[in-house]
Amino acid sequence: MITSRRMAAVDLNAEALGVPRKQLMESSGNAVARACRDLADPGASVAVVAGRGNNGGDALAAARFLKAYDVTVHLLGRPETISTDIARENWDALVAGEADHRTVTDSAGFDLGDPDLVVDAMLGTGVTGALREPEATAARAINDSSATVLAVDVPSGVDADTGDAAGLAVDADRVVTFHDDKPGLGDLDCEVVVADIGIPEAAELFTGPGDLLALDRDAQSHKGDHGDVLVVGGGPYTGAPALAAQSALRAGADLARVACPEAVAREVQGYSENLIVRGFSGDRLAPEHVPDLLDFAADRDAVVFGPGLGDADESLAAVREFLAAYDGTAVVDADALQVVPDVDTEATLICTPHQGELRKMGGETDSDWEVRSDLVREFAADLGHTLLVKGAYDVVSDGDAVRVNRTGNPGMTVGGTGDVLAGATGALAALLAAEAFGGGLVATDLLERLPAALRGDEA
Ligand SMILES: NC(=O)C1=CN([C@@H]2O[C@H](COP(=O)(O)OP(=O)(O)OC[C@H]3O[C@@H](n4cnc5c(N)ncnc54)[C@H](O)[C@@H]3O)[C@@H](O)[C@H]2O)[C@H](O)CC1
Numbered sequence: 524m525i526t527s528r529r530m531a532a533v534d535l536n537a538e539a540l541g542v543p544r545k546q547l548m549e550s551s552g553n554a555v556a557r558a559c560r561d562l563a564d565p566g567a568s569v570a571v572v573a574g575r576g577n578n579g580g581d582a583l584a585a586a587r588f589l590k591a592y593d594v595t596v597h598l599l600g601r602p603e604t605i606s607t608d609i610a611r612e613n614w615d616a617l618v619a620g621e622a623d624h625r626t627v628t629d630s631a632g633f634d635l636g637d638p639d640l641v642v643d644a645m646l647g648t649g650v651t652g653a654l655r656e657p658e659a660t661a662a663r664a665i666n667d668s669s670a671t672v673l674a675v676d677v678p679s680g681v682d683a684d685t686g687d688a689a690g691l692a693v694d695a696d697r698v699v700t701f702h703d704d705k706p707g708l709g710d711l712d713c714e715v716v717v718a719d720i721g722i723p724e725a726a727e728l729f730t731g732p733g734d735l736l737a738l739d740r741d742a743q744s745h746k747g748d749h750g751d752v753l754v755v756g757g758g759p760y761t762g763a764p765a766l767a768a769q770s771a772l773r774a775g776a777d778l779a780r781v782a783c784p785e786a787v788a789r790e791v792q793g794y795s796e797n798l799i800v801r802g803f804s805g806d807r808l809a810p811e812h813v814p815d816l817l818d819f820a821a822d823r824d825a826v827v828f829g830p831g832l833g834d835a836d837e838s839l840a841a842v843r844e845f846l847a848a849y850d851g852t853a854v855v856d857a858d859a860l861q862v863v864p865d866v867d868t869e870a871t872l873i874c875t876p877h878q879g880e881l882r883k884m885g886g887e888t889d890s891d892w893e894v895r896s897d898l899v900r901e902f903a904a905d906l907g908h909t910l911l912v913k914g915a916y917d918v919v920s921d922g923d924a925v926r927v928n929r930t931g932n933p934g935m936t937v938g939g940t941g942d943v944l945a946g947a948t949g950a951l952a953a954l955l956a957a958e959a960f961g962g963g964l965v966a967t968d969l970l971e972r973l974p975a976a977l978r979g980d981e982a
């Protein structure tokens with residue numbers, strides 16, 4: 524099952540792995556033609572009703588594989604309005620090949636005829652809102668016809684993620700959808716066939732440029748939209764919390780605050796005027812600080828716990844008490860990690876251990892990244908939290924899905940990169956908690972974005 528947003532990311536990852544979109548469209552077209560051959564005998568009349576996007580492009584490619592049929596292609600719109608190069612190239616090839624093609628520029632001009640089979644390729648995952656014209660008139664004509672209806676990827680008008688239709692939608696007999704089933708197709712009263720279009724498994728397993736799509740910022744956003752991050756750390760070390768907080772800003776947080784012992788507050792503030800530093804009494808975190816910290820954290824979008832905190836018993840006791848009472852989103856790193864396995868919490872935790880810290884948490888690791896992936900997934904499932912285990916190949920899992928980031932380099936073992944990663948991860952968590960997901964953030968929503976944090980990419 525894959526959402527449209529994830530499909531777009533996988534599509535882009537496939538391209539980065541050397542499988543360009545036009546090749547995917549050719550595979551989709553071939554899959555559509557196979558479905559046509561399954562639904563209608565050679566010589567049958569086929570009406571391809573194509574939209575101006577890649578959904579239409581798939582069917583324009585399919586038409587080339589249907590030589591044994593009497594195919595008429597209806598393009599809903601002028602050819603120059605076709606929205607992608609790959610779809611337009613498929614249209615141009617049809618025209619050059621003297622295929623029977625028509626362009627429909629207004630509803631009155633649409634005449635479906637009386638085909639044996641209709642290929643509905645007006646709209647796929649790019650639909651927004653109720654069908655406009657001439658798609659609406661075409662959908663009514665398709666639904667009123669006696670033809671068998673094959674929908675490309677998703678029946679036009681249906682939202683592939685929810686199965687809902689904002690208004691009129693094509694009533695298909697069969698849907699041929701690509702790469703993986705879509706959440707919104709399960710409840711449709713039609714047969715759904717999933718066609719493999721040659722997207723490499725690596726496009727889903729390994730992080731790539733597609734995973735950054737979700738970080739595109741809403742241009743209208745304003746301060747505070749993109750998350751307010753609190754780093755709780757410092758004590759024996761002062762650079763770590765400052766690194767984590769600055770990394771949060773670099774990764775897109777609007778505000779980065781540091782709660783650290785009074786004894787080092789001035790030093791931490793000294794690292795950067797961009798940080799809002801707040802000291803708590805004494806020279807290390809202790810249980811008496813927890814009530815205030817919980818109040819302070821309640822108004823933040825995400826907390827990063829641990830950079831430079833040290834492992835004094837009273838500091839670890841304070842981490843345990845905080846997490847037991849906290850129900851927001853927290854990244855847990857460094858010495859605070861050892862507390863996680865034995866604390867029962869409502870919080871959404873993202874733990875960012877290196878392999879030594881993973882073992883200290885009670886997890887197992889392995890030098891083979893594939894074996895390590897299974898071990899991390901199992902341990903994340905046991906913990907009930909997301910794990911991001913750093914290594915030459917970083918493994919991210921929420922106990923269900925697994926993603927692997929192989930873009931690191933040996934130089935990243937230098938001290939401080941863990942603090943940078945924890946801060947960047949906190950920013951992405953804050954962005955999601957504050958905006959796109961409201962309170963409904965679930966760990967898997969982060970999975971696709973954490974790898975971007977591994978690279979400390981600017982959002
Ligand atoms: N990722 C993959 O696996 C592949 C998907 N393919 C196919 O690509 C479509 C998605 O294509 P896209 O261009 O993004 O969008 P659509 O073609 O679905 O529609 C965009 C098109 O439609 C217009 N439009 C939007 N809403 C409406 C509306 N309510 N009424 C009328 N017109 C509307 C919009 O203006 C655009 O012009 C996917 O479904 C697959 O079929 C790839 O080909 C293969 C890999």
Ligand SMILES: [K+]
Pocket residue numbers: 578643644645646647674675676677678679
């Ligand atoms: K469609």
